[in-house]
Amino acid sequence: MIDNFTIKFYSQELSEKYLKSTGNYTQSSWVWKGENDKEKETKYPLRKKVNNIELRVTEQNSVLGNSIHKYFNINMYGEEKGNHNHNDFSYCGILEALEQLKQDFKGLNLNEGYLQSLEFGFNLLVDKEPKYYLNHNFLLFEHKAPAINKATNAMNYRKFEHNNIAWKVYDKKTQYGLENNLLRVEIVLGSRELKRLGIQTLNDLKNRENILLLFSRFMEFFKGFTIVDNRFNRKDLSPEFVSDLGNRLEPSYWKNKRGKSNLVRDKMKLKEMIKQSNLNTTEIYFTELIRDKFNELFYDCDVVRQVA
DNA sequence: CTTGGACTCAATGGCCCTTA
């Protein structure tokens, strides 16, 4: 559910004091300061890693972050077996990981800073080869082409950017050489968006309401995708319709419309065309998969927790 | 019923700074 995060601390000084007092940090090469290269200065950045979570202190800033999902897995299954995020990460897992993190960085107040970014997403077990959906269904987000679109044997990955958020949709099957058709869909929320949601610290993630809030924003943003079934598989559709639809699925069509009047109606028209011709089954399929997965990770884990 | 203009406010992109 929760994955990568970055916290920027308000005080670089406190972070540096913490490092110096607890040790076990690394320092990079030497830096020379001054005109005549005489004085050696303390080398930044200073780094301290616990599993995969790293605290990095530079001359002016200090940040802590990485995948809390992997961190949980490493704690649970060890360095070798746990160094991945292709299993499920439940709400209860999040709570445990946050508690462990607090222990591992005892002496550093993790809440004296704010979240610069936070990833929220799901690993979905899908019917077809994961890359099929990337190539044929996840076409546009907010009517824009993906900013990154990798399609190789080793990696199939699309990243869509918009405002202060981004979507990452990738094929975990090829990435990790898995047996299962695993597709990961995750949203990256930037600081502006997190501020809007009132989610500023790791502490805020312990709150059930906030997890529900994150999920509802996830689903809201998900609607911004243009996910359409493969129109070429539909012999019942007229070639004219398929061409017209294809035109509207092309990013430059929308670039051309920028700033024009009644853009909203045009966007509605595309949505209608997809819906009316029943080309929205993939979108519905994913919406339901995501809902089910969230319910499982959020609510079922609570039942387990109460029983345990 | 469709198209275009005006208005308002949030999104966008550019600039600047930090970091690697």
Added chain:
DNA sequence: TAAGGGCCATTGAGTCCAAG
């Protein structure tokens, strides 16, 4: 030197209304 925030001025999305 390039990439990634943060901040801020400008642009454009969205809504309403009027005209064709």
